[in-house]
Amino acid sequence: MSEPIRELLKKNHMSITDSRLQILDLFYHAPGALAHADIEKKASDKIDRVTIYRTLQTFEEKGLIHTIPSADNSVKYALCKDHCAEGHHHDNHVHFVCEQCSKTICLEDVLVPEVKLPDGFEPHQSNMVVNGLCNDCRS
Amino acid sequence: MSEPIRELLKKNHMSITDSRLQILDLFYHAPGALAHADIEKKASDKIDRVTIYRTLQTFEEKGLIHTIPSADNSVKYALCKDHCAEGHHHDNHVHFVCEQCSKTICLEDVLVPEVKLPDGFEPHQSNMVVNGLCNDCRS
DNA sequence: TACAATTTTGCAATGACGTTGCAAATATTA
DNA sequence: TAATATTTGCAACGTCATTGCAAAATTGTA
Numbered sequence: 001m002s003e004p005i006r007e008l009l010k011k012n013h014m015s016i017t018d019s020r021l022q023i024l025d026l027f028y029h030a031p032g033a034l035a036h037a038d039i040e041k042k043a044s045d046k047i048d049r050v051t052i053y054r055t056l057q058t059f060e061e062k063g064l065i066h067t068i069p070s071a072d073n074s075v076k077y078a079l080c081k082d083h084c085a086e087g088h089h090h091d092n093h094v095h096f097v098c099e100q101c102s103k104t105i106c107l108e109d110v111l112v113p114e115v116k117l118p119d120g121f122e123p124h125q126s127n128m129v130v131n132g133l134c135n136d137c138r139s
Numbered sequence: 140m141s142e143p144i145r146e147l148l149k150k151n152h153m154s155i156t157d158s159r160l161q162i163l164d165l166f167y168h169a170p171g172a173l174a175h176a177d178i179e180k181k182a183s184d185k186i187d188r189v190t191i192y193r194t195l196q197t198f199e200e201k202g203l204i205h206t207i208p209s210a211d212n213s214v215k216y217a218l219c220k221d222h223c224a225e226g227h228h229h230d231n232h233v234h235f236v237c238e239q240c241s242k243t244i245c246l247e248d249v250l251v252p253e254v255k256l257p258d259g260f261e262p263h264q265s266n267m268v269v270n271g272l273c274n275d276c277r278s
Numbered sequence: 279t280a281c282a283a284t285t286t287t288g289c290a291a292t293g294a295c296g297t298t299g300c301a302a303a304t305a306t307t308a
Numbered sequence: 309t310a311a312t313a314t315t316t317g318c319a320a321c322g323t324c325a326t327t328g329c330a331a332a333a334t335t336g337t338a
């Protein structure tokens with residue numbers, strides 16, 4: 001399967017393993033961001049919890065995925081589009097979390113706006129999360 | 140001590156207890172937002188972990204404090220200024236997290252800007268967190 | 279002020295979550 | 309194909325958060 005996924009791993013100097021192929025594949029077919037638990041559930045062959053933690057960590061370090069901050073206490077991950085290099089994320093888009101289905105979606109085209117901070121604060125990076133209803137859940 | 144704090148509890152229909160007085164007092168004298176662990180450490184009389192959890196939850200439900208989303212996996216709480224009513228937060232200001240001292244500060248005067256979402260998304264609430272250096276840590 | 283009713287607290291037990299060390303399994307390189 | 313390097317899975321561990329329940333504290337009322 002999934003020649004392009006193999007290529008992606010190769011390009012980023014990672015060994016090609018079943019777990020990694022499977023997890024990356026999940027991300028490519030997921031409707032939104034995935035939490036550790038989602039992956040544990042959805043993985044067809046069962047992958048060890050620890051392997052999932054380590055794989056996510058590796059993917060993040062290599063710039064394949066990024067974390068999404070959340071108001072509750074859970075970390076979600078989503079694919080980085082295009083431009084993320086190793087150790088250097090360009091994750092400056094707005095994230096949307098549906099209050100109904102709790103799907104988490106990257107709004108790649110909506111950039112986080114600049115804000116003017118009070119004197120003394122030196123901004124480096126901004127995150128913005130919008131909560132509401134997604135298209136599927138309005139009705 | 141702290142007649143105004145007692146008043147605040149009374150006004151919100153909460154029993155006045157030592158734990159609550161002490162925790163509220165911590166919030167009023169804290170430089171920024173507090174995590175559960177901070178409270179556990181700073182409380183002069185030792186308060187049971189469980190009590191702290193329950194107190195924070197109660198305060199949040201009553202609109203005295205609000206949670207601040209974070210990129211890592213920790214929840215912090217900060218006082219709501221003025222206008223929060225029971226179950227109805229007006230927590231629409233930007234939060235700042237210092238990368239150095241990891242102090243978390245409510246920028247009450249910086250409102251989260253509106254963003255235009257793609258069709259189909261119905262926004263209800265927005266959160267924005269800016270990371271960088273605070274005044275004390277620049278030098 | 280004292281008593282009954284309600285609320286809150288602290289302890290114990292439990293479970294979810296995340297990390298680490300290490301040996302076995304797998305992938306890569308030559 | 310063999311040697312080397314990497315990754316995986318298991319076991320053990322520690323932290324964090326939640327729940328039930330009895331004891332303690334607070335509140336409302338007489």
